[in-house]
Amino acid sequence: MRVVALLNQKGGVGKTTTTVNLGAAFAASGLRTLLIDLDPQSNLSLHFGVEASGEDARPSTTSLFTDAPLSIQQCVTQASDKLWFIPADQQLALAEGQQDAQHILANALQAVREHYDVVLLDCPPGLGVLSVNALTAADEVIVPMQAQYLALRGLEKLLQTVSDITAGLNPKLRCTGVVLCMHESQSSHGRAVVEEIRQHFENARGSDVPWNSCRVLQPPIRRNIKLAEAPSFGQTIFDYDSKCAGADDYRGVANSLLSMWNERAAQAQQSSVSTT
Ligand SMILES: Nc1ncnc2c1ncn2[C@@H]1O[C@H](COP(=O)(O)OP(=O)(O)OP(=O)(O)O)[C@@H](O)[C@H]1O
Ligand SMILES: [Mg+2]
Structure with missing residues (x-):
């Protein structure tokens, strides 16, 4: 089971849209x-x-964060074949005030390691207790963001947070990808920012920072009104319009991630064979 946190402390960048549609693409x-x-x-x-x-x-x-918590399996709702979700409600905000609560989600997920292949965590904006729970439970972080200068500064802060978490709560955590959301490829400012992000990750190769293998995932998710319309029908983009640009782009990012994961699993297996 691979646990992935979709995280960006900035609001409205595409975290939820990416969680839902990437998840639906994985399930498909x-x-x-x-x-x-x-x-x-x-x-x-x-x-x-x-x-x-x-x-x-x-x-x-x-229900996972109460004094008498339910198990993950007691909380899931099935959305379609191979796709399940746990909904939230406003009371979840109370969890932000809990002390020593960083490991609650990680502990709850232990019991379902055999039930799922991939778990995607849709984080709230901000870096409070709920986001820290996600970072403590996750194997990797994927950052949905826009190609804009201020977002780039935000990315540096987020990577520092990931680094802080690896120093204590979760040493195995890695930042593995950036998904460019609501992307406008014609903008020269956007192109310059994407280049700067790529360079930042290239410079980290070979070092021991937790983003040393991070990539800008392909393709970028184009701005597509269908992605904004689909939730008002309670549908993923694949149910709403499986042929639109938004569906193509999320299918593409899901395939990029699957190949990256397969590649890394093969490398890990090879290095374990050569050390034995
Ligand atoms: N590629 C896209 N094209 C057009 N609209 C988009 C696209 N991606 C996301 N949106 C819209 O942008 C808004 C913000 O997206 P979303 O809710 O996914 O962001 P978020 O990071 O989860 O926000 P929050 O921080 O509030 O949780 C939503 O109205 C969503 O429908
Ligand atoms: Mg959201």
Whole structure:
């Protein structure tokens, strides 16, 4: 089971859109995929047509953070073949105030290691207790972002946070990819920023920072109104319009990640053979 946190402390950059549609693309390619909504705004849940309200007794991510927590399997809802999710609700905001709560999600996920191939964590904006839980539970971080100068400065801060987490709570954590969201390829400013991000990662190759193998994932996700419309129908982009640019782009990023993971698994196997 591979646990991936979709993280950016900035709001509105494409975290939830990427979690839902990347997850749906993984499920379509046969991976048992679980999506966890870690944002009290519950936007991921809305993408699946779930409106968490006071009367809705459905278990949610909040149920993992209570004094008498439910298990992951008691909280999941099935969205389609191979795709499951845990919705959030506003009460999840209370978890932000909990002390010593960084390991709750990591511990809960231990029990389902055999049930899923990939788990995607939709983080809230900000770097509070819920995001720290995601970073403590995750094997890797993927950063959805825009190719803009200020976003680049934000990326540096985020990488520093990942580095801080590897120094304590989760030594195995790596930042493995950036997904460019709402991308406008015609903008020369955008092209310059993408080049700077690439250079930043190239400079890190061979060093021991946790982003030394990070890539700008291909293709960039173009701005596509269908991606903004799909959640109002409670649908993923593949159910809403499987032939639109947004569906093509998310399918492409999912394939890039799958090849990257296969490549790395093969390398790891080779190096373990050569050391034995
Ligand atoms: N490629 C795209 N083209 C057009 N609209 C997009 C695209 N990606 C995301 N959006 C829209 O941009 C808005 C922000 O996206 P999203 O909710 O995924 O960001 P977020 O980072 O999860 O935000 P938050 O920090 O509030 O959780 C949403 O209205 C979404 O529908
Ligand atoms: Mg979101």
